[in-house]
Every structure is written in structure tokens, then in C-alpha cells.
Amino acid sequence: MKIALGFIVLIATLASIAHASDPSPLQDFCVAVNDSMAAVFVNGKICKNPNQVVAEDFFFPGLNKPGNTSNPLGSRVTLVNVDKLPGLNTLGISLARLDFAPYGLNPPHTHPRATEILVVIKGTLYVGFVTSNPADPTQKNKLFTKYLYPGDVFVFPQGLIHFQFNVGNENALAFAGLSSQNPGVITIANAVFGSDPPISPDVLTKAFQVEKNVIDYLQAQFWMNNS
Incomplete structure (x- = not known):
């Protein structure tokens, strides 16, 4: 599992590259503070005083623990975004663990602010996404699908409807990197x-x-x- 976590962190880092959807940082870091009660709203999070920043601001534990999939969908997404890891603020990246019960589904959804790159660790997933605005208006939106096995990687372009479905009779596990500190989900x-x-x-x-x-x-x- 340690190797798997290290691998997905590398994937998530590559997902951020220079073309991340979030604004580029203008300083080393901008650790987020709890701005839920702030009178001023900003596109992102308010920065913590750099002199008060500590190592824990860049740390999140627990992705080694399976998510609870005992729900009607049979899946659980554990998202690590800027709300859970303040050090992600302005860095244009986040991470998610996806757990699936047998035949569990992460239903069709979109991330309005992020491209997603997914790597399968365990099980077999049937995944896909649907295009938008076909060049030929007489054509339907195209569906791209693939069966993924451990070690396989698949990319879902930003804003497009996509899904993941566990087609096996055993639990499945995947990790995803997203090119936003707060990718959102619809x-x-x-x-x-x-x-x-x-x-x-x-x-x-x-x-x-x-x-x-x-x-x-x-x-x-x-x-x-x-x-």
C-alpha cells in the first residue's frame, strides 16, 4: 500500500504541471486559514501568516483506510482538497481515494474546475466520459470507455461527464489526482x-x-x- 500511495502522489504531482486550472502561486506557499466567517470573499482561500505556518499545514493522514461503501451506490470518494489540507491553497492540485464495493458505482458526474487522472490499485473498473459540442452538430456526443486493471491509468478531461463502475465481484480501489485545489463535483x-x-x-x-x-x-x- 505504501508503494501504491507513493505512486499516486507522483501521478497527482504530474497532473498539476504548468497548465493547472487554478491561478499560479506568486509566493512559496499560501496556507489557507478558516475563512468561513470572513467578511471578504476571495477566489480561493485567505493566506495564513507565513511566520505561523507549520509542517502539519501540509499534512493529511488516513488515505490508507478504506472508505465506507455501505450506501446505495456502493462507493465512497475520500477527497483531499484545500478544505482538508490547507497547504494545497494556490497549488492547483488535490487528491482522492475511490473505494468500490462489488458492482459499486461512482455515478456520472463532472469536475467543473479540474482534469482528473485515475490509477487503479485493485479490482477491475469500467470507466468512461462523454464529449461535448461535437464539431458536426448532426452527430451525438461521443462516449469513450475502457476497462481498467491494477496499474492502469485513465484521464477524464476537465468539465466532461464521466463515471467509474466496479465490474468485479470483489472490492476495488483507485486513486485520482485532480488539477485544482478545489475541483468541485456535480x-x-x-x-x-x-x-x-x-x-x-x-x-x-x-x-x-x-x-x-x-x-x-x-x-x-x-x-x-x-x-
Whole structure:
């Protein structure tokens, strides 16, 4: 496991490169402080006084521990972003551990601010993403899929809908590097059918070309996040 963690940290570092989606840092570091009560909002996090920065600001323990997959999706994403690791502020990178029960799913979702690079450590994952805005408007959005095995790596471009599905009858494990300190996540089904307040059924019945009772049923379901 130590080798696996070291490997994914290397992958995550490569994912940041010079073209990370977050602004480039203008100093050695800008350790985030808790700005939840701040009167001023900034695009990122407020910097801690450099004289008060300690090694623990760059440290996060526990990614060796499996996430709890006992939920309807059968998956758990443990994200290490700037909210959990203050030293990530302005560095344009974050990390996630993905645990899957047998036939567990990380459902279709997007990261609006990050490209994701995934490496499989254990099990077999069926993964894919869908393109947007085809060059030929008469063509449908294209689906790219692949079966991944331990040691395999796959990239999901920034902002595109993608998923990971454990097709095996054993637990699966993967790690992902993301090119943002706060990549964000929009889970498609949750956002469309579980928003608060709900999207008007008139909008959804027309968008999905189904009867209103179908939309009513979907909006009545319990939509959960797996992170």
C-alpha cells in the first residue's frame, strides 16, 4: 500500500504541471486559514501568516483506510482538497481515494474546475466520459470507455461527464489526482432531480421527453452523495 500511495502522489504531482486550472502561486506557499466567517470573499482561500505556518499545514493522514461503501451506490470518494489540507491553497492540485464495493458505482458526474487522472490499485473498473459540442452538430456526443486493471491509468478531461463502475465481484480501489485545489463535483442525477428547490417538472418533462409522473417519481427519490 505504501508503494501504491507513493505512486499516486507522483501521478497527482504530474497532473498539476504548468497548465493547472487554478491561478499560479506568486509566493512559496499560501496556507489557507478558516475563512468561513470572513467578511471578504476571495477566489480561493485567505493566506495564513507565513511566520505561523507549520509542517502539519501540509499534512493529511488516513488515505490508507478504506472508505465506507455501505450506501446505495456502493462507493465512497475520500477527497483531499484545500478544505482538508490547507497547504494545497494556490497549488492547483488535490487528491482522492475511490473505494468500490462489488458492482459499486461512482455515478456520472463532472469536475467543473479540474482534469482528473485515475490509477487503479485493485479490482477491475469500467470507466468512461462523454464529449461535448461535437464539431458536426448532426452527430451525438461521443462516449469513450475502457476497462481498467491494477496499474492502469485513465484521464477524464476537465468539465466532461464521466463515471467509474466496479465490474468485479470483489472490492476495488483507485486513486485520482485532480488539477485544482478545489475541483468541485456535480453529480448529474443529484443535481437534476435532487436540487433544492426542485427544478420545475415542466422543464424536466420537456427536457427528457417523458410524462410528468416519471419526473415526480425521480424527484421523490433520496439522492445522496458518495463523498
